[in-house]
Structures are given as C-alpha cells and as structure tokens.
Amino acid sequence: MKIRTITTGISIQSLQDYENIKQAADFNQQAQIVFEKQGYKVQTTRIVTNTWEEYLQGLSKIKIINEIQALEQFCQSLNISFFNIGYASKLETIDIIPDINNNTSIIYCSSKIGDRETGINFENARKSAEAIKRISQESQNGYGNFRFCAWANCQPGIPFFPSAYHTGNTSFAIGLELGDLVMQSFSQANNIPTAEQNLQLILELELNKIAVIAEKISDKFAVAYKGIDTSLAPSLDQKNSIAFAYEKLMSGKFGHSGTLAISGMLTRVLKSVSVKICGYSGLMLPVCEDVGLATRANEQTYDITNLLLYSAVCGCGLDTVPIPGNITIEAIAALLIDMATLAIKLDKPLSARLFPIPNKKAGEMTTFNSPYLVDCKIFTVN
DSSP states (O other), X not given: OEEEEEEEEEOOSSTTOHXXXXXHHHHHHHHHHHHHHXXXXXXXXXXXXXXXXXXXXXXXXHHXXXXXXXHHHHHHHTTOOOEEEEEEXXXXXXXXXXXXXXXXXXXXXXXXXXXXXXXXXXXXXXXXXXXXXXXXXXXXXXXXXXXXXXXXXXXXXXXXXXXXXXXXXXXXXXXXXXXXXXXXXXXXXXXXXXXXXXXXXXXXXXXXXXXXXXXXXXXXXXXXXXXXXXXXXXXSOGGGOHHHHHTTSOSSOTTSTTHHHHHHHHHHHHHHSSSOXXXXXXXXXXXXXXXXXHHHXXXXXXXXXXXXXXXXXXXXXXXXXXXXXXXXXXXXXXXXXXXHHHHHHHTOOEEEEEEEETTOOTXXXXXXXXXXXXXXXXXXXX
C-alpha cells in the first residue's frame, strides 16, 4: 500500500500570502518524512486553497493569469509539484480556466456545476463543456484536461485533484493507493461475500495504522487532520489493476455481468472502515490511470454508459475518459449533466475529467506520452 498524497488545505486572502503557502509546503515535507520513517512510500504531497474566486475577485483576466503564473513560479521554487486553486462557480471565472491551464503546468482547478441545495447549474455545465473542449484544442494531445474537472455535490477536504478545494483553517487529509490490498483480498476469495470480508479485515488493519500516524502528525505540528479518503486510487502497475482484481471474482471480464455488484461491494467496504474518512471514499475507475481498465476499454467490454451506471453505486464519476476530438460542446455538456444528475439524486460527490483527443475518432488510440496515464482507445459518445 502506498500513500498517494498528503494534501494540505489552506485559506488565503490573496496570492501574496506566500508565507501561508510556504508553511503548508514545510508541513507536507515534515509529514512525508514521518510516514517514510514508518516504512510508507509517499508518492506526492499537494496543496489546495479555497476557491480562487475569493482571492482573485475583481481582477482582470490578464491580471489573474499573471498572478497565478507568479504563484506557480513560487511553488516551483519550493519544489511544489501539485497546487490546486479550488473551483470556479461563475460563468466569467469558468471562462478563464482554459487560459489559466494554458499558461501553467502544475496548477489544478475545477468548476462547480451543481449541489443538493441549488440543483444542477445548466449554464455552468455548458460553460464547463466549452472549457473542456478549448483546453483539449490548446494542449498537446488534449492532455491539459488532466488538470481540470467539472463536479457536482463535492465537499471540501477531498485530497485528490482536480476536484479538491478547501474551506476554514489549515488542515490535511490522506489519499491512498489500495489496489494491492484489493488484489490480495480478491485473490484469496472465490465469491463476493468472502472477498468483502477479506477486504474489510485488511483495510481495518492497514488504515488504522495510517490513521494513528496521521493523528500523531496532527498533534505534533498543530494542523487539523480531516481523515483518509479511502478511495481506491488506481495503479499503473498491472499486478495491482482494479479491473484485473475484479476479474478474480468474475467468470468474465471487467464490464461484464457482476461488475456492478462488485463495485457496490467495494464502496460498501470503503465507507465502513472504522477510521475518520473524508472526500469521495469510494471506488475510482479512471480509465487512463489503470492498466486493466485501459485494456478492457480497448476490448470494449464497457462504455461511458457503464461508467455512469457504476457511479450510481460507487464514485467518483467519469475520470480520465478519452472521447473523440470532434465531439460537440452540447454532447460534452450532456455527459456533465448526466453526471450531475446522479450526484444530486443520490447525494454523493461525483466529477467528470474528460479528454477530447484532437484530430482523433472513437476507436483510435490516445498518445499521451505521460508518466501518469496509460494510452487506450477513444470511447464512443452517443
């Protein structure tokens, strides 16, 4: 088991609040050292802020971009590789996101398209679709959308990017990579109830170890601990693929009958572990971040409609899904609205990180050339 991220959230009033950012970076470094001394591999540390609409309000688009570029340079001077400026919830700020994306390389952000209180914001969904399309056209191989997503019903405190945002006093949360524990649990079972029992036992044991260390870090450095996002973050390691773990319990392949039942079981376990949990704490099925998911996508054992179906019993929505480059803005918006409908109807956090691939059609391969993504065939969108 690896620690995917230690994510520290801070509230800032302006982008001149560099001291607060530096303190968060120092804390992340110290927390990483503590975990590594206990034998854990920490893949990334990250910083997330309150929505950038709060600390960049009233500035022109050019000024906003200049401020965020200066922020990125400061982050890079501190060896910060993942920085999230939170979400945009207004049409005029969502409209700036492609320019922010195009002028930075480590800055992540998101757009809010709905919640339980106010319902779906259809105008924001449309504007977010425009942003997704434009980012794809202005970044190499459409890769820029790795740093942007649209979400509905997400709460502060998610440690995973791009949907993360922060409110309140400084705090931190942990995100894990649990594919090896799932594979281990499923490999030792021949049915779903046994696999569920195995996974419950091993997660209770291993996650409580993490929680004890995190609580000690919180006490030592006087930074509030929000919990563990128990989501099954994916692995590019074939041995620990979530899709291949499913197939230990199935007579067929991921996407075939039984996939929905296993997805529901996984989420049930992830939400019932007796540690403080936060964020999605559900099943992630990011197509281009998991070798097995990409392999089965190439074989067309599942499609986008299936992914939305699985989102009904798990999370976190449509993640790293490659779609045709010539897709219309209306079709992207329809996918976002479907995702938001599920999130609000079922009262769960869901997001969509979609990759329109310029000059490529459904069935052709992506060519990301990224250490974070595996290539796969582009999905059909009906």
